[in-house]
Amino acid sequence: MNQTMKTQSIQEKLNQKVSKEDTSTRQGPAGIRLTYLESWKVIQSANQIFGYNGWSCAIIDLSLDFCDEKNGKFHVSYSCVVRVTIKESETFHEDIGSGTGDSSNKATAIESAKKEAVSDARKRALRIFGDALGNCLYDKNYVKEMKKPPFVPLIKN
DSSP states (O other): OOHHHHHHHHHHHHHSOOOGGGOEEEEOGGGOEEEEOOHHHHHHHHHHHHOTTSEEEEEEEEEEEEEEEETTEEEEEEEEEEEEEETTTTEEEEEEEEEEEEESSHHHHHHHHHHHHHHHHHHHHHHTTOGGGTGGGGOHHHHHHHHSOOOOOOOOO
16 A cells, blocks of 8 residues: 555544544533543554554653642642654644542552543544544534434334
């Protein structure tokens, strides 16, 4: 397969929207239900689209935002900037993510916040490449349509 055909194939895959079955939901701010992709699914999709060795991810910055302790519980927040590079074209995107951790064990709270920040930043950087990696989930109309139950025609005998 020549380079042009390979690039077109990748672009076609990136243009495919995420299916409802591949998404998860969680409670967001102000009681809103947020639709998102789990980190492992985004990594799996990137591996399928670019090849397992066709892309890489590098942490550019990982910074402690705060670490508070109250009543024996630690509340920690980290911010992370990640760069995702597509090896074939040397194209890259960077984005920021954040993560929090709460635990009576300081190390556990820090670890949780760091992992969440890196995961969030990687997902945000990958989504810039296309709908198949989550960009379509930023389209409120698409998410609204995705949440509608499937149409089932009434059958009369």
